[in-house]
Amino acid sequence: MAxxxxxxxxxxxxxxxxxxxxxxxTARTLVxxxxxxxxxxxxxxxxxxxxxxxxxxxxRSYSIASAPDGTxxxxxxxxxxxxxxxxxxxxVLRPGDPLELxxxxxxxxxxxxxxxxxxxxxxxxxxxxxxxxxxxxRVAHASxxxxxxxxxxxxxxxxxxxxxxxxxxxxxxxxxxDLVYTRGGPxxxxxxxxxxxxxxxxxxxxxxxxxxxxxxxxxxxxxxxxANLLVDQGHDPQRIRTERFGPSGG
Amino acid sequence: xxxxxxxxxxxxxxxxxxxxxxxxxxxDFPVLSAGPTPRxxxxxxxxxxxxxxxERHRWDWAAFRALPAESVTVDIHCVTKWSKLGTGWEGxxxxxxxxxVETSAGFALAESYGGYTTNLPLEDLLDGKAWVAFxxxxxxxxxxxxxxxxxxxxxxxFWKSAKWVRGIRLLDSDEPGFWESLGYHDYGDPWREQRYWxx
Numbered sequence: 001m002a003x004x005x006x007x008x009x010x011x012x013x014x015x016x017x018x019x020x021x022x023x024x025x026t027a028r029t030l031v032x033x034x035x036x037x038x039x040x041x042x043x044x045x046x047x048x049x050x051x052x053x054x055x056x057x058x059x060r061s062y063s064i065a066s067a068p069d070g071t072x073x074x075x076x077x078x079x080x081x082x083x084x085x086x087x088x089x090x091x092v093l094r095p096g097d098p099l100e101l102x103x104x105x106x107x108x109x110x111x112x113x114x115x116x117x118x119x120x121x122x123x124x125x126x127x128x129x130x131x132x133x134x135x136x137x138r139v140a141h142a143s144x145x146x147x148x149x150x151x152x153x154x155x156x157x158x159x160x161x162x163x164x165x166x167x168x169x170x171x172x173x174x175x176x177x178d179l180v181y182t183r184g185g186p187x188x189x190x191x192x193x194x195x196x197x198x199x200x201x202x203x204x205x206x207x208x209x210x211x212x213x214x215x216x217x218x219x220x221x222x223x224x225x226x227a228n229l230l231v232d233q234g235h236d237p238q239r240i241r242t243e244r245f246g247p248s249g250g
Numbered sequence: 251x252x253x254x255x256x257x258x259x260x261x262x263x264x265x266x267x268x269x270x271x272x273x274x275x276x277x278d279f280p281v282l283s284a285g286p287t288p289r290x291x292x293x294x295x296x297x298x299x300x301x302x303x304x305e306r307h308r309w310d311w312a313a314f315r316a317l318p319a320e321s322v323t324v325d326i327h328c329v330t331k332w333s334k335l336g337t338g339w340e341g342x343x344x345x346x347x348x349x350x351v352e353t354s355a356g357f358a359l360a361e362s363y364g365g366y367t368t369n370l371p372l373e374d375l376l377d378g379k380a381w382v383a384f385x386x387x388x389x390x391x392x393x394x395x396x397x398x399x400x401x402x403x404x405x406x407x408f409w410k411s412a413k414w415v416r417g418i419r420l421l422d423s424d425e426p427g428f429w430e431s432l433g434y435h436d437y438g439d440p441w442r443e444q445r446y447w448x449x
Contacts, residue, residue, distance in 0.1 A: 009448025010433075014253050047331075047445075049272075051252040056260045059272045059331050084261045084274070092257045100253050105446065107432035108284050220281040224394055227286035237286045237364065244281055 010102045012049065013037070015073070017097045023160045026079045027126065028090040029065060032099060037071045040064055042133035043110040043215065043243070046075065046103030050085055060085045063129040063217075063243075064104065067136035076160060078126035109215065109243045113141040117213050120205050121149040122196075122226050124218020127245055128153075128160050131217055135175070139168055148212075150204050152180040152196050152222060178204045196222075201229050208234035217243040268325055270440035273333040280332055281394045284428065288364035288414050290398055297382065297399070298417035299347060302355045307347075311398070315384070317342045322381065324404035326411070327440040339402055341383030344375040344418075355420035359427060360401050363414040368427035369436070370403065370410055372420060379405055382415060407438040407445070 015032040022028050044064055051057040066074035079090040093099065111119065111134040121131040128151055138147055153159050159179065169177040180196045181189065192200065206212040214235060216226050223244050231237050266275060292311045299307040309317070321340050327333045358372045374380065383402040384391055391397035396413025403410045409429050430436050435444040443449060 010446045012252065049252055050255040050258045050260070052258050052260045053254055055251045056263050057252055057272075058260060058274055061330055088255070088258050093255075097256055098253050099255070105433060108428075220394065224281075224287060231286050237288070240286050242283060242285055244283070 008038075010047075010105065012100050012102045015099045015101055017093055017095050017099060018072070019095055020093070023076060024158055026090070026158075027076055027160055028079070029074050029076045030089060030093065030099070032073045032075065032101075034071050034073050034101070037073060038104070039068050040073075040104035041107075041110040041112065042067060042137040043130045044104035044106045044133075045130070046073070046101045047105060048075075048085065048089070049100040049102075050088060051100070058084060061105070062089075063133070065129045065132050065136075067133060067140040069140075076126070076129045076132075109217070109241050111137065111213070111215065113137050113143050113145075115213065116145050118206050118210050119145060119147045120212040120214045120230075121147065122201075122205075122214065122216045122218075122230075123149065123151045124222030124226070125153060125158070125245070126160065127216075127218030127222065127243070129217075130243060131215060132161055132165075134215065135165070135168060138175070144174060146174045148176045148178070148204065148206060150178050150180060150196065150201070152182060152218070154183040155181060156184075156186040180204075196226060196229075198229050198232070201226065202233055205230070205233075208236075211236070211239065214240040215243075216240060218245060220244045268335055269333055270327055271443045272445075273327055273331055273440065276332040276334055279334060279337075279395065280328070280330075282328065282330060282409075283394075283413060284366065285364060287393045288362075289393070290363045290414060292398055295398055296416065297347075299351055299420065300417065301351060301353045301420045302422050303352075305352070307351055309347075314342065314382070314399070317346050319384075320381065322402075324402070326404050326408050329407040329409055329434065329438070329445050333440075338387050339381065339383040340385035341381030341399070341402055343378065344380040344382070345378065347382065348376065351420075353420045355422055357421040357424045359419045359421060359425050360410075360412040360415055361417050361419065362412045363416050366412055366414070366428050368401075368410050368412050369425055369430055370406065371424075371437075374403060374406065375418070379403065405439075407435075407440050409434065410438055 015034040019031040062075045065076040077089045381402045384399045401412040
């Protein structure tokens with residue numbers, strides 16, 4: 001199924017919006033049915049194309065949030081107020097609408113569910129989206145691979161997939177989810193507040209001796225900082241894969 | 251024309267003939283790379299051109315910087331859809347580096363610190379089309395943007411402009427690089443929108 005993910009020509013397909021789901025006040029998940037979808041690996045993305053009535057069109061890339069599931073696909077879109085595409089996807093698009101896309105794209109920032117190596121996932125903000133696809137794929141495959149997700153977010157209000165992550169981790173000793181609040185924690189929070197620094201990373205991540213596969217996704221500043229810290233702490237740079245979300249994602 | 255998106259007007263449209271199809275303008279300079287930023291000490295840095303016969307031409311940082319450099323202003327186009335117009339660079343032309351290199355190779359594979367590679371026809375590196383750039387916007391090239399030096403091949407999608415470049419291997423036959431092995435187009439002409447395999 002998903003093996004064929006990057007083979008062959010990537011044709012534009014017209015997906016149909018089956019449902020939308022608000023994740024936070026500024027992030028929405030689009031549930032899409034895509035006839036002929038060839039399958040994907042968690043971590044891959046799609047290109048979305050919007051076209052105005054007069055023919056003007058523009059494209060953006062969005063990470064796939066869902067585990068492979070036939071012809072159904074979920075994208076979670078973070079709205080950028082000055083963006084051109086994300087306000088449309090999060091505020092205008094509604095169930096029944098068509099949405100042109102092609103994919104899956106990207107054969108590097110992917111997790112293969114048969115890989116038993118421990119996994120470290122480090123997410124900054126909406127960078128959690130492709131990592132969530134990995135967590136969901138692991139759940140779908142009942143994979144025993146030990147996974148630690150470190151998810152840096154401003155406040156509890158900006159957390160994507162909070163309940164699902166909590167439930168997934170509660171029933172599974174091999175999945176650990178740690179939230180890092182950079183601006184403020186939830187009521188009663190006694191843990192630290194602030195950016196993911198060296199000591200917290202060392203506490204929460206696998207030790208380098210466990211040789212985890214590391215996936216780091218978020219804004220450039222987050223990715224640069226965390227990837228550098230992981231290298232400093234002895235992780236093999238060849239085992240650290242990164243994906244960056246610039247403010248230009250639109 | 252594609253499927254019309256109900257209720258979509260488009261907010262960033264403006265007359266921009268410099269923009270290849272499917273691209274949009276940015277003012278900042280996004281960073282995209284597949285792994286951690288490699289740390290390259292200038293004392294250890296070197297740039298090597300290896301020909302198809304195994305002949306090697308090598309420059310350390312001082313020798314490289316002693317070569318005549320050019321200032322160029324070019325548009326750059328990333329396969330992830332952003333384009334940035336009128337970017338200012340300083341670098342050594344590949345024509346300068348290739349001067350005196352005997353080769354009949356048709357292809358080149360650029361190799362970077364950190365293990366990244368990208369391939370292109372040798373002719374796309376010659377005749378004023380490519381540089382090894384070490385300054386951007388008047389400043390030393392920042393590590394996250396490929397410093398100390400990166401390839402600059404602005405007429406192709408920007409993944410061909412290998413960051414942290416350490417050398418070029420000249421080859422008789424084409425050999426796909428990192429992204430070219432992972433679904434991205436072998437050549438990558440933005441004006442023909444050659445993003446992925448089969449485009």
